[in-house]
Amino acid sequence: MLHIPVSILDLAPVIVDGTPADSFRNTLDLAQHAEKWGYRxxxxxxxxxxxxxASSATALIISHVAAGTEKIRVGSGGIMLPNHAPLVIAEQFGTLESLYPGRIDLGLGRAPGSDQRTAHALRRGTGSDGHDFPEQLSELRDYFQPTPDSRPGVRAVPGEGLNIPIWLLGSSGFSAQLAASLGLPFAFASHFAPDYLLPALDLYRSGFRPxxxxxxxxxxxxxxxxxxxxxEEAQKLATSHEQQFLNLIRGRTGKLNPPVDxxxxxxxxxxxxxxxxxxxYTIAGSKETVAKRLPAILEETQADEIIVTAQVYDHRARLRSYEILAEVFQGR
Incomplete structure:
Protein backbone atom coordinates (compact mmCIF):
# COMPACT_ATOMS: atom_id res chain seq x y z
CA MET A 1 0.00 0.00 0.00
CA LEU A 2 1.20 3.51 -0.87
CA HIS A 3 0.37 5.96 1.89
CA ILE A 4 -0.28 9.17 -0.03
CA PRO A 5 -3.39 10.40 -1.83
CA VAL A 6 -3.77 9.89 -5.57
CA SER A 7 -5.87 12.10 -7.80
CA ILE A 8 -6.87 12.35 -11.46
CA LEU A 9 -6.18 15.06 -14.03
CA ASP A 10 -8.64 14.61 -16.88
CA LEU A 11 -7.90 16.41 -20.15
CA ALA A 12 -11.35 15.38 -21.42
CA PRO A 13 -9.86 13.81 -24.55
CA VAL A 14 -11.80 13.91 -27.80
CA ILE A 15 -10.88 10.85 -29.81
CA VAL A 16 -10.80 10.42 -33.56
CA ASP A 17 -14.41 9.90 -34.71
CA GLY A 18 -15.59 11.14 -31.30
CA THR A 19 -17.27 14.38 -30.20
CA PRO A 20 -16.99 16.64 -27.14
CA ALA A 21 -20.39 15.29 -26.05
CA ASP A 22 -18.87 11.79 -25.98
CA SER A 23 -15.94 13.17 -24.00
CA PHE A 24 -18.19 14.73 -21.38
CA ARG A 25 -20.10 11.48 -20.89
CA ASN A 26 -16.80 9.63 -20.48
CA THR A 27 -15.49 12.26 -18.07
CA LEU A 28 -18.47 11.89 -15.77
CA ASP A 29 -18.31 8.11 -15.97
CA LEU A 30 -14.63 8.12 -15.05
CA ALA A 31 -15.24 10.55 -12.17
CA GLN A 32 -17.99 8.35 -10.76
CA HIS A 33 -15.69 5.33 -10.91
CA ALA A 34 -12.83 7.35 -9.41
CA GLU A 35 -14.99 8.29 -6.45
CA LYS A 36 -15.84 4.63 -5.89
CA TRP A 37 -12.17 3.62 -6.19
CA GLY A 38 -10.99 6.14 -3.57
CA TYR A 39 -9.31 8.89 -5.60
CA ARG A 40 -8.90 12.17 -3.69
CA ALA A 54 -12.90 19.34 -24.59
CA SER A 55 -12.43 21.11 -21.24
CA SER A 56 -12.08 24.70 -22.50
CA ALA A 57 -15.11 25.89 -20.47
CA THR A 58 -13.49 24.44 -17.38
CA ALA A 59 -15.85 25.71 -14.69
CA LEU A 60 -18.84 24.28 -16.56
CA ILE A 61 -17.27 20.82 -16.77
CA ILE A 62 -16.32 20.99 -13.08
CA SER A 63 -19.99 21.63 -12.30
CA HIS A 64 -21.01 18.72 -14.56
CA VAL A 65 -18.69 16.37 -12.66
CA ALA A 66 -19.53 17.68 -9.20
CA ALA A 67 -23.27 17.34 -9.90
CA GLY A 68 -22.82 13.71 -10.88
CA THR A 69 -20.67 12.71 -7.90
CA GLU A 70 -21.12 12.94 -4.14
CA LYS A 71 -17.87 13.37 -2.24
CA ILE A 72 -14.78 13.45 -4.47
CA ARG A 73 -13.15 16.88 -4.63
CA VAL A 74 -13.49 18.49 -8.06
CA GLY A 75 -11.44 21.34 -9.39
CA SER A 76 -9.21 22.94 -11.98
CA GLY A 77 -5.79 21.78 -12.94
CA GLY A 78 -5.86 24.50 -13.85
CA ILE A 79 -7.58 27.73 -14.70
CA MET A 80 -5.17 29.91 -16.70
CA LEU A 81 -5.67 33.14 -14.79
CA PRO A 82 -4.15 35.50 -17.42
CA ASN A 83 -7.04 34.54 -19.73
CA HIS A 84 -9.66 35.91 -17.33
CA ALA A 85 -10.66 38.83 -15.19
CA PRO A 86 -10.04 37.75 -11.57
CA LEU A 87 -13.57 38.86 -10.64
CA VAL A 88 -15.06 36.40 -13.16
CA ILE A 89 -13.07 33.50 -11.70
CA ALA A 90 -14.05 34.52 -8.16
CA GLU A 91 -17.72 34.53 -9.16
CA GLN A 92 -17.49 31.24 -11.08
CA PHE A 93 -15.75 29.37 -8.29
CA GLY A 94 -17.85 31.09 -5.65
CA THR A 95 -20.85 29.69 -7.50
CA LEU A 96 -19.30 26.22 -7.64
CA GLU A 97 -18.46 26.26 -3.93
CA SER A 98 -21.97 27.43 -3.12
CA LEU A 99 -23.46 24.59 -5.16
CA TYR A 100 -21.03 21.90 -3.94
CA PRO A 101 -19.73 23.09 -0.56
CA GLY A 102 -16.43 21.72 0.67
CA ARG A 103 -15.62 19.94 -2.60
CA ILE A 104 -14.13 22.58 -4.92
CA ASP A 105 -10.44 23.24 -5.63
CA LEU A 106 -9.12 26.21 -7.60
CA GLY A 107 -5.83 25.37 -9.26
CA LEU A 108 -4.28 28.32 -11.11
CA GLY A 109 -1.65 28.59 -13.82
CA ARG A 110 -0.07 31.55 -15.56
CA ALA A 111 0.41 30.04 -19.03
CA PRO A 112 -2.14 30.87 -21.75
CA GLY A 113 -3.16 27.25 -22.36
CA SER A 114 -3.33 28.14 -26.04
CA ASP A 115 -1.49 29.81 -28.90
CA GLN A 116 -1.03 33.58 -29.10
CA ARG A 117 -3.86 34.16 -31.58
CA THR A 118 -6.27 32.28 -29.33
CA ALA A 119 -5.00 34.16 -26.28
CA HIS A 120 -5.75 37.41 -28.10
CA ALA A 121 -9.26 36.17 -28.97
CA LEU A 122 -9.89 35.25 -25.34
CA ARG A 123 -8.71 38.55 -23.92
CA ARG A 124 -9.91 40.95 -26.62
CA GLY A 125 -6.74 43.00 -26.38
CA THR A 126 -3.07 42.77 -25.57
CA GLY A 127 -4.06 41.09 -22.31
CA SER A 128 -1.53 39.59 -19.94
CA ASP A 129 1.52 37.51 -20.76
CA GLY A 130 1.70 36.14 -17.22
CA HIS A 131 4.13 38.68 -15.83
CA ASP A 132 1.40 40.27 -13.70
CA PHE A 133 0.19 36.92 -12.40
CA PRO A 134 1.08 37.76 -8.76
CA GLU A 135 -1.06 40.92 -8.98
CA GLN A 136 -3.93 39.01 -10.59
CA LEU A 137 -3.69 36.34 -7.90
CA SER A 138 -3.73 38.96 -5.15
CA GLU A 139 -6.83 40.56 -6.67
CA LEU A 140 -8.56 37.18 -6.95
CA ARG A 141 -7.80 36.29 -3.33
CA ASP A 142 -9.10 39.68 -2.20
CA TYR A 143 -12.46 38.94 -3.77
CA PHE A 144 -12.73 35.80 -1.61
CA GLN A 145 -11.40 37.40 1.57
CA PRO A 146 -11.46 41.21 1.23
CA THR A 147 -8.71 43.29 2.84
CA PRO A 148 -8.53 47.04 3.56
CA ASP A 149 -6.71 47.44 0.23
CA SER A 150 -9.37 45.59 -1.78
CA ARG A 151 -11.13 47.41 -4.61
CA PRO A 152 -13.85 49.49 -2.97
CA GLY A 153 -17.35 48.83 -4.19
CA VAL A 154 -16.45 45.66 -6.10
CA ARG A 155 -17.55 42.41 -4.51
CA ALA A 156 -17.70 38.82 -5.74
CA VAL A 157 -21.21 37.50 -5.13
CA PRO A 158 -21.13 34.56 -4.74
CA GLY A 159 -17.52 34.17 -3.69
CA GLU A 160 -16.87 36.64 -0.89
CA GLY A 161 -16.25 34.91 2.43
CA LEU A 162 -15.95 31.42 0.97
CA ASN A 163 -12.99 29.21 1.78
CA ILE A 164 -11.95 27.77 -1.59
CA PRO A 165 -8.50 26.13 -1.56
CA ILE A 166 -6.20 27.82 -4.07
CA TRP A 167 -3.34 25.84 -5.60
CA LEU A 168 -0.57 27.22 -7.77
CA LEU A 169 0.41 25.08 -10.75
CA GLY A 170 3.61 25.36 -12.70
CA SER A 171 6.40 23.86 -14.76
CA SER A 172 9.21 26.16 -13.61
CA GLY A 173 10.48 27.89 -10.52
CA PHE A 174 8.23 30.95 -10.80
CA SER A 175 5.04 29.43 -9.40
CA ALA A 176 7.05 27.31 -6.95
CA GLN A 177 8.57 30.43 -5.38
CA LEU A 178 5.27 32.30 -5.41
CA ALA A 179 3.41 29.40 -3.79
CA ALA A 180 6.15 29.18 -1.16
CA SER A 181 6.04 32.88 -0.35
CA LEU A 182 2.24 32.84 -0.01
CA GLY A 183 2.03 29.53 1.86
CA LEU A 184 -0.11 27.82 -0.77
CA PRO A 185 -0.09 24.22 -2.03
CA PHE A 186 1.88 23.64 -5.22
CA ALA A 187 1.42 21.23 -8.11
CA PHE A 188 4.17 20.64 -10.67
CA ALA A 189 3.37 19.64 -14.26
CA SER A 190 6.00 16.91 -14.50
CA HIS A 191 3.65 14.86 -16.67
CA PHE A 192 4.73 17.02 -19.62
CA ALA A 193 7.59 19.22 -18.35
CA PRO A 194 9.80 17.02 -16.16
CA ASP A 195 13.17 18.76 -16.41
CA TYR A 196 12.72 21.32 -13.64
CA LEU A 197 10.67 19.16 -11.26
CA LEU A 198 13.24 18.55 -8.52
CA PRO A 199 14.71 22.09 -8.46
CA ALA A 200 11.18 23.53 -8.32
CA LEU A 201 10.22 21.29 -5.43
CA ASP A 202 13.38 22.34 -3.60
CA LEU A 203 12.59 26.03 -4.18
CA TYR A 204 9.07 25.50 -2.90
CA ARG A 205 10.01 23.59 0.22
CA SER A 206 13.03 25.69 1.18
CA GLY A 207 11.20 29.00 0.74
CA PHE A 208 7.86 28.00 2.24
CA ARG A 209 6.26 30.39 4.69
CA PRO A 210 3.35 29.09 6.80
CA GLU A 232 2.59 -5.11 -23.75
CA GLU A 233 -1.02 -3.92 -23.69
CA ALA A 234 -0.18 -0.86 -21.57
CA GLN A 235 2.74 0.11 -23.80
CA LYS A 236 0.50 -0.11 -26.86
CA LEU A 237 -2.19 1.98 -25.19
CA ALA A 238 0.47 4.59 -24.39
CA THR A 239 1.18 5.13 -28.09
CA SER A 240 -1.94 7.32 -28.32
CA HIS A 241 -0.34 9.72 -25.84
CA GLU A 242 2.99 9.53 -27.65
CA GLN A 243 1.28 10.39 -30.93
CA GLN A 244 -0.33 13.39 -29.28
CA PHE A 245 3.04 14.73 -28.14
CA LEU A 246 4.61 13.93 -31.50
CA ASN A 247 1.96 16.06 -33.19
CA LEU A 248 2.58 18.88 -30.71
CA ILE A 249 6.31 19.05 -31.44
CA ARG A 250 5.43 19.06 -35.14
CA GLY A 251 3.17 22.05 -34.55
CA ARG A 252 -0.08 20.18 -35.07
CA THR A 253 -3.17 19.67 -32.97
CA GLY A 254 -5.86 17.10 -33.43
CA LYS A 255 -8.01 14.49 -31.79
CA LEU A 256 -6.57 11.58 -29.83
CA ASN A 257 -5.51 8.80 -32.19
CA PRO A 258 -5.97 5.08 -31.65
CA PRO A 259 -2.90 3.14 -30.49
CA VAL A 260 -0.44 1.69 -32.98
CA ASP A 261 1.79 -1.36 -32.95
CA TYR A 281 7.65 10.79 -15.76
CA THR A 282 5.50 8.14 -17.41
CA ILE A 283 4.77 4.58 -16.36
CA ALA A 284 3.13 2.25 -18.84
CA GLY A 285 2.80 -1.32 -17.67
CA SER A 286 0.99 -3.99 -15.72
CA LYS A 287 -0.03 -3.67 -12.08
CA GLU A 288 3.28 -5.27 -11.08
CA THR A 289 5.28 -2.83 -13.21
CA VAL A 290 3.43 0.20 -11.86
CA ALA A 291 3.80 -1.03 -8.28
CA LYS A 292 7.53 -1.52 -8.81
CA ARG A 293 8.26 1.86 -10.42
CA LEU A 294 6.06 4.18 -8.38
CA PRO A 295 7.94 3.96 -5.04
CA ALA A 296 11.15 5.19 -6.67
CA ILE A 297 9.39 8.28 -8.03
CA LEU A 298 7.75 8.94 -4.68
CA GLU A 299 11.09 8.57 -2.91
CA GLU A 300 12.80 10.88 -5.40
CA THR A 301 10.18 13.61 -5.24
CA GLN A 302 8.90 13.20 -1.66
CA ALA A 303 5.50 14.09 -3.11
CA ASP A 304 2.64 14.63 -0.69
CA GLU A 305 0.16 13.62 -3.40
CA ILE A 306 0.30 12.54 -7.02
CA ILE A 307 -2.09 13.46 -9.78
CA VAL A 308 -2.29 11.12 -12.72
CA THR A 309 -3.36 11.57 -16.29
CA ALA A 310 -3.93 8.76 -18.76
CA GLN A 311 -4.56 9.75 -22.36
CA VAL A 312 -6.05 6.44 -23.49
CA TYR A 313 -8.10 6.11 -26.68
CA ASP A 314 -10.56 3.45 -25.55
CA HIS A 315 -12.71 4.55 -22.63
CA ARG A 316 -13.02 1.06 -21.17
CA ALA A 317 -9.25 0.69 -21.24
CA ARG A 318 -8.89 4.09 -19.55
CA LEU A 319 -11.27 2.98 -16.80
CA ARG A 320 -9.30 -0.22 -16.36
CA SER A 321 -6.05 1.75 -16.14
CA TYR A 322 -7.32 3.87 -13.26
CA GLU A 323 -8.85 0.83 -11.57
CA ILE A 324 -5.47 -0.94 -11.62
CA LEU A 325 -3.75 2.15 -10.24
CA ALA A 326 -6.25 2.34 -7.39
CA GLU A 327 -5.50 -1.30 -6.61
CA VAL A 328 -1.77 -0.49 -6.48
CA PHE A 329 -2.34 2.30 -3.96
CA GLN A 330 -4.61 0.14 -1.86
CA GLY A 331 -2.18 -2.78 -1.89
CA ARG A 332 -4.60 -5.16 -3.60
Whole structure:
Protein backbone atom coordinates (compact mmCIF):
# COMPACT_ATOMS: atom_id res chain seq x y z
CA MET A 1 0.00 0.00 0.00
CA LEU A 2 1.20 3.51 -0.87
CA HIS A 3 0.37 5.96 1.89
CA ILE A 4 -0.28 9.17 -0.03
CA PRO A 5 -3.39 10.40 -1.83
CA VAL A 6 -3.77 9.89 -5.57
CA SER A 7 -5.87 12.10 -7.80
CA ILE A 8 -6.87 12.35 -11.46
CA LEU A 9 -6.18 15.06 -14.03
CA ASP A 10 -8.64 14.61 -16.88
CA LEU A 11 -7.90 16.41 -20.15
CA ALA A 12 -11.35 15.38 -21.42
CA PRO A 13 -9.86 13.81 -24.55
CA VAL A 14 -11.80 13.91 -27.80
CA ILE A 15 -10.88 10.85 -29.81
CA VAL A 16 -10.80 10.42 -33.56
CA ASP A 17 -14.41 9.90 -34.71
CA GLY A 18 -15.59 11.14 -31.30
CA THR A 19 -17.27 14.38 -30.20
CA PRO A 20 -16.99 16.64 -27.14
CA ALA A 21 -20.39 15.29 -26.05
CA ASP A 22 -18.87 11.79 -25.98
CA SER A 23 -15.94 13.17 -24.00
CA PHE A 24 -18.19 14.73 -21.38
CA ARG A 25 -20.10 11.48 -20.89
CA ASN A 26 -16.80 9.63 -20.48
CA THR A 27 -15.49 12.26 -18.07
CA LEU A 28 -18.47 11.89 -15.77
CA ASP A 29 -18.31 8.11 -15.97
CA LEU A 30 -14.63 8.12 -15.05
CA ALA A 31 -15.24 10.55 -12.17
CA GLN A 32 -17.99 8.35 -10.76
CA HIS A 33 -15.69 5.33 -10.91
CA ALA A 34 -12.83 7.35 -9.41
CA GLU A 35 -14.99 8.29 -6.45
CA LYS A 36 -15.84 4.63 -5.89
CA TRP A 37 -12.17 3.62 -6.19
CA GLY A 38 -10.99 6.14 -3.57
CA TYR A 39 -9.31 8.89 -5.60
CA ARG A 40 -8.90 12.17 -3.69
CA UNK A 41 -9.55 14.75 -6.42
CA UNK A 42 -10.76 15.01 -9.98
CA UNK A 43 -9.30 17.99 -11.81
CA UNK A 44 -9.89 19.35 -15.30
CA UNK A 45 -7.58 21.57 -17.30
CA UNK A 46 -8.21 24.71 -19.34
CA UNK A 47 -7.02 24.45 -22.94
CA UNK A 48 -8.26 26.32 -25.99
CA UNK A 49 -8.20 25.82 -29.75
CA UNK A 50 -7.28 22.16 -29.34
CA UNK A 51 -9.65 19.74 -31.11
CA UNK A 52 -8.51 16.87 -28.89
CA UNK A 53 -9.29 18.52 -25.52
CA ALA A 54 -12.90 19.34 -24.59
CA SER A 55 -12.43 21.11 -21.24
CA SER A 56 -12.08 24.70 -22.50
CA ALA A 57 -15.11 25.89 -20.47
CA THR A 58 -13.49 24.44 -17.38
CA ALA A 59 -15.85 25.71 -14.69
CA LEU A 60 -18.84 24.28 -16.56
CA ILE A 61 -17.27 20.82 -16.77
CA ILE A 62 -16.32 20.99 -13.08
CA SER A 63 -19.99 21.63 -12.30
CA HIS A 64 -21.01 18.72 -14.56
CA VAL A 65 -18.69 16.37 -12.66
CA ALA A 66 -19.53 17.68 -9.20
CA ALA A 67 -23.27 17.34 -9.90
CA GLY A 68 -22.82 13.71 -10.88
CA THR A 69 -20.67 12.71 -7.90
CA GLU A 70 -21.12 12.94 -4.14
CA LYS A 71 -17.87 13.37 -2.24
CA ILE A 72 -14.78 13.45 -4.47
CA ARG A 73 -13.15 16.88 -4.63
CA VAL A 74 -13.49 18.49 -8.06
CA GLY A 75 -11.44 21.34 -9.39
CA SER A 76 -9.21 22.94 -11.98
CA GLY A 77 -5.79 21.78 -12.94
CA GLY A 78 -5.86 24.50 -13.85
CA ILE A 79 -7.58 27.73 -14.70
CA MET A 80 -5.17 29.91 -16.70
CA LEU A 81 -5.67 33.14 -14.79
CA PRO A 82 -4.15 35.50 -17.42
CA ASN A 83 -7.04 34.54 -19.73
CA HIS A 84 -9.66 35.91 -17.33
CA ALA A 85 -10.66 38.83 -15.19
CA PRO A 86 -10.04 37.75 -11.57
CA LEU A 87 -13.57 38.86 -10.64
CA VAL A 88 -15.06 36.40 -13.16
CA ILE A 89 -13.07 33.50 -11.70
CA ALA A 90 -14.05 34.52 -8.16
CA GLU A 91 -17.72 34.53 -9.16
CA GLN A 92 -17.49 31.24 -11.08
CA PHE A 93 -15.75 29.37 -8.29
CA GLY A 94 -17.85 31.09 -5.65
CA THR A 95 -20.85 29.69 -7.50
CA LEU A 96 -19.30 26.22 -7.64
CA GLU A 97 -18.46 26.26 -3.93
CA SER A 98 -21.97 27.43 -3.12
CA LEU A 99 -23.46 24.59 -5.16
CA TYR A 100 -21.03 21.90 -3.94
CA PRO A 101 -19.73 23.09 -0.56
CA GLY A 102 -16.43 21.72 0.67
CA ARG A 103 -15.62 19.94 -2.60
CA ILE A 104 -14.13 22.58 -4.92
CA ASP A 105 -10.44 23.24 -5.63
CA LEU A 106 -9.12 26.21 -7.60
CA GLY A 107 -5.83 25.37 -9.26
CA LEU A 108 -4.28 28.32 -11.11
CA GLY A 109 -1.65 28.59 -13.82
CA ARG A 110 -0.07 31.55 -15.56
CA ALA A 111 0.41 30.04 -19.03
CA PRO A 112 -2.14 30.87 -21.75
CA GLY A 113 -3.16 27.25 -22.36
CA SER A 114 -3.33 28.14 -26.04
CA ASP A 115 -1.49 29.81 -28.90
CA GLN A 116 -1.03 33.58 -29.10
CA ARG A 117 -3.86 34.16 -31.58
CA THR A 118 -6.27 32.28 -29.33
CA ALA A 119 -5.00 34.16 -26.28
CA HIS A 120 -5.75 37.41 -28.10
CA ALA A 121 -9.26 36.17 -28.97
CA LEU A 122 -9.89 35.25 -25.34
CA ARG A 123 -8.71 38.55 -23.92
CA ARG A 124 -9.91 40.95 -26.62
CA GLY A 125 -6.74 43.00 -26.38
CA THR A 126 -3.07 42.77 -25.57
CA GLY A 127 -4.06 41.09 -22.31
CA SER A 128 -1.53 39.59 -19.94
CA ASP A 129 1.52 37.51 -20.76
CA GLY A 130 1.70 36.14 -17.22
CA HIS A 131 4.13 38.68 -15.83
CA ASP A 132 1.40 40.27 -13.70
CA PHE A 133 0.19 36.92 -12.40
CA PRO A 134 1.08 37.76 -8.76
CA GLU A 135 -1.06 40.92 -8.98
CA GLN A 136 -3.93 39.01 -10.59
CA LEU A 137 -3.69 36.34 -7.90
CA SER A 138 -3.73 38.96 -5.15
CA GLU A 139 -6.83 40.56 -6.67
CA LEU A 140 -8.56 37.18 -6.95
CA ARG A 141 -7.80 36.29 -3.33
CA ASP A 142 -9.10 39.68 -2.20
CA TYR A 143 -12.46 38.94 -3.77
CA PHE A 144 -12.73 35.80 -1.61
CA GLN A 145 -11.40 37.40 1.57
CA PRO A 146 -11.46 41.21 1.23
CA THR A 147 -8.71 43.29 2.84
CA PRO A 148 -8.53 47.04 3.56
CA ASP A 149 -6.71 47.44 0.23
CA SER A 150 -9.37 45.59 -1.78
CA ARG A 151 -11.13 47.41 -4.61
CA PRO A 152 -13.85 49.49 -2.97
CA GLY A 153 -17.35 48.83 -4.19
CA VAL A 154 -16.45 45.66 -6.10
CA ARG A 155 -17.55 42.41 -4.51
CA ALA A 156 -17.70 38.82 -5.74
CA VAL A 157 -21.21 37.50 -5.13
CA PRO A 158 -21.13 34.56 -4.74
CA GLY A 159 -17.52 34.17 -3.69
CA GLU A 160 -16.87 36.64 -0.89
CA GLY A 161 -16.25 34.91 2.43
CA LEU A 162 -15.95 31.42 0.97
CA ASN A 163 -12.99 29.21 1.78
CA ILE A 164 -11.95 27.77 -1.59
CA PRO A 165 -8.50 26.13 -1.56
CA ILE A 166 -6.20 27.82 -4.07
CA TRP A 167 -3.34 25.84 -5.60
CA LEU A 168 -0.57 27.22 -7.77
CA LEU A 169 0.41 25.08 -10.75
CA GLY A 170 3.61 25.36 -12.70
CA SER A 171 6.40 23.86 -14.76
CA SER A 172 9.21 26.16 -13.61
CA GLY A 173 10.48 27.89 -10.52
CA PHE A 174 8.23 30.95 -10.80
CA SER A 175 5.04 29.43 -9.40
CA ALA A 176 7.05 27.31 -6.95
CA GLN A 177 8.57 30.43 -5.38
CA LEU A 178 5.27 32.30 -5.41
CA ALA A 179 3.41 29.40 -3.79
CA ALA A 180 6.15 29.18 -1.16
CA SER A 181 6.04 32.88 -0.35
CA LEU A 182 2.24 32.84 -0.01
CA GLY A 183 2.03 29.53 1.86
CA LEU A 184 -0.11 27.82 -0.77
CA PRO A 185 -0.09 24.22 -2.03
CA PHE A 186 1.88 23.64 -5.22
CA ALA A 187 1.42 21.23 -8.11
CA PHE A 188 4.17 20.64 -10.67
CA ALA A 189 3.37 19.64 -14.26
CA SER A 190 6.00 16.91 -14.50
CA HIS A 191 3.65 14.86 -16.67
CA PHE A 192 4.73 17.02 -19.62
CA ALA A 193 7.59 19.22 -18.35
CA PRO A 194 9.80 17.02 -16.16
CA ASP A 195 13.17 18.76 -16.41
CA TYR A 196 12.72 21.32 -13.64
CA LEU A 197 10.67 19.16 -11.26
CA LEU A 198 13.24 18.55 -8.52
CA PRO A 199 14.71 22.09 -8.46
CA ALA A 200 11.18 23.53 -8.32
CA LEU A 201 10.22 21.29 -5.43
CA ASP A 202 13.38 22.34 -3.60
CA LEU A 203 12.59 26.03 -4.18
CA TYR A 204 9.07 25.50 -2.90
CA ARG A 205 10.01 23.59 0.22
CA SER A 206 13.03 25.69 1.18
CA GLY A 207 11.20 29.00 0.74
CA PHE A 208 7.86 28.00 2.24
CA ARG A 209 6.26 30.39 4.69
CA PRO A 210 3.35 29.09 6.80
CA UNK A 211 0.05 30.82 6.19
CA UNK A 212 -3.58 30.67 7.27
CA UNK A 213 -4.12 28.35 4.28
CA UNK A 214 -1.29 25.91 4.99
CA UNK A 215 1.07 25.25 7.90
CA UNK A 216 3.70 23.31 5.96
CA UNK A 217 4.56 22.66 2.30
CA UNK A 218 2.24 20.44 0.30
CA UNK A 219 3.47 19.37 -3.11
CA UNK A 220 1.57 17.46 -5.75
CA UNK A 221 3.43 15.82 -8.64
CA UNK A 222 1.90 15.09 -12.05
CA UNK A 223 2.52 11.70 -13.64
CA UNK A 224 1.38 9.84 -16.74
CA UNK A 225 0.39 6.34 -15.70
CA UNK A 226 -1.18 3.92 -18.16
CA UNK A 227 -1.86 0.51 -16.69
CA UNK A 228 -3.26 -2.64 -18.24
CA UNK A 229 -3.33 -6.35 -17.52
CA UNK A 230 0.02 -6.81 -19.32
CA UNK A 231 3.04 -4.64 -20.02
CA GLU A 232 2.59 -5.11 -23.75
CA GLU A 233 -1.02 -3.92 -23.69
CA ALA A 234 -0.18 -0.86 -21.57
CA GLN A 235 2.74 0.11 -23.80
CA LYS A 236 0.50 -0.11 -26.86
CA LEU A 237 -2.19 1.98 -25.19
CA ALA A 238 0.47 4.59 -24.39
CA THR A 239 1.18 5.13 -28.09
CA SER A 240 -1.94 7.32 -28.32
CA HIS A 241 -0.34 9.72 -25.84
CA GLU A 242 2.99 9.53 -27.65
CA GLN A 243 1.28 10.39 -30.93
CA GLN A 244 -0.33 13.39 -29.28
CA PHE A 245 3.04 14.73 -28.14
CA LEU A 246 4.61 13.93 -31.50
CA ASN A 247 1.96 16.06 -33.19
CA LEU A 248 2.58 18.88 -30.71
CA ILE A 249 6.31 19.05 -31.44
CA ARG A 250 5.43 19.06 -35.14
CA GLY A 251 3.17 22.05 -34.55
CA ARG A 252 -0.08 20.18 -35.07
CA THR A 253 -3.17 19.67 -32.97
CA GLY A 254 -5.86 17.10 -33.43
CA LYS A 255 -8.01 14.49 -31.79
CA LEU A 256 -6.57 11.58 -29.83
CA ASN A 257 -5.51 8.80 -32.19
CA PRO A 258 -5.97 5.08 -31.65
CA PRO A 259 -2.90 3.14 -30.49
CA VAL A 260 -0.44 1.69 -32.98
CA ASP A 261 1.79 -1.36 -32.95
CA UNK A 262 5.03 0.43 -33.79
CA UNK A 263 5.79 4.10 -33.10
CA UNK A 264 9.09 3.80 -34.95
CA UNK A 265 7.09 3.90 -38.15
CA UNK A 266 5.78 7.35 -37.19
CA UNK A 267 8.67 9.26 -35.63
CA UNK A 268 12.30 9.94 -36.36
CA UNK A 269 14.97 9.01 -33.80
CA UNK A 270 15.30 12.69 -32.88
CA UNK A 271 11.54 13.07 -32.41
CA UNK A 272 11.46 9.90 -30.35
CA UNK A 273 14.13 11.29 -28.03
CA UNK A 274 12.24 14.58 -27.61
CA UNK A 275 8.89 12.90 -26.89
CA UNK A 276 10.38 10.35 -24.52
CA UNK A 277 12.20 13.18 -22.74
CA UNK A 278 9.00 15.17 -22.26
CA UNK A 279 7.23 12.04 -21.04
CA UNK A 280 10.01 10.80 -18.77
CA TYR A 281 7.65 10.79 -15.76
CA THR A 282 5.50 8.14 -17.41
CA ILE A 283 4.77 4.58 -16.36
CA ALA A 284 3.13 2.25 -18.84
CA GLY A 285 2.80 -1.32 -17.67
CA SER A 286 0.99 -3.99 -15.72
CA LYS A 287 -0.03 -3.67 -12.08
CA GLU A 288 3.28 -5.27 -11.08
CA THR A 289 5.28 -2.83 -13.21
CA VAL A 290 3.43 0.20 -11.86
CA ALA A 291 3.80 -1.03 -8.28
CA LYS A 292 7.53 -1.52 -8.81
CA ARG A 293 8.26 1.86 -10.42
CA LEU A 294 6.06 4.18 -8.38
CA PRO A 295 7.94 3.96 -5.04
CA ALA A 296 11.15 5.19 -6.67
CA ILE A 297 9.39 8.28 -8.03
CA LEU A 298 7.75 8.94 -4.68
CA GLU A 299 11.09 8.57 -2.91
CA GLU A 300 12.80 10.88 -5.40
CA THR A 301 10.18 13.61 -5.24
CA GLN A 302 8.90 13.20 -1.66
CA ALA A 303 5.50 14.09 -3.11
CA ASP A 304 2.64 14.63 -0.69
CA GLU A 305 0.16 13.62 -3.40
CA ILE A 306 0.30 12.54 -7.02
CA ILE A 307 -2.09 13.46 -9.78
CA VAL A 308 -2.29 11.12 -12.72
CA THR A 309 -3.36 11.57 -16.29
CA ALA A 310 -3.93 8.76 -18.76
CA GLN A 311 -4.56 9.75 -22.36
CA VAL A 312 -6.05 6.44 -23.49
CA TYR A 313 -8.10 6.11 -26.68
CA ASP A 314 -10.56 3.45 -25.55
CA HIS A 315 -12.71 4.55 -22.63
CA ARG A 316 -13.02 1.06 -21.17
CA ALA A 317 -9.25 0.69 -21.24
CA ARG A 318 -8.89 4.09 -19.55
CA LEU A 319 -11.27 2.98 -16.80
CA ARG A 320 -9.30 -0.22 -16.36
CA SER A 321 -6.05 1.75 -16.14
CA TYR A 322 -7.32 3.87 -13.26
CA GLU A 323 -8.85 0.83 -11.57
CA ILE A 324 -5.47 -0.94 -11.62
CA LEU A 325 -3.75 2.15 -10.24
CA ALA A 326 -6.25 2.34 -7.39
CA GLU A 327 -5.50 -1.30 -6.61
CA VAL A 328 -1.77 -0.49 -6.48
CA PHE A 329 -2.34 2.30 -3.96
CA GLN A 330 -4.61 0.14 -1.86
CA GLY A 331 -2.18 -2.78 -1.89
CA ARG A 332 -4.60 -5.16 -3.60
Missing amino acids: RYWLAEHHNMPGI SDALEKPYAMVGLNIIAADTD NMDELWTPQEKAIVRGQLS
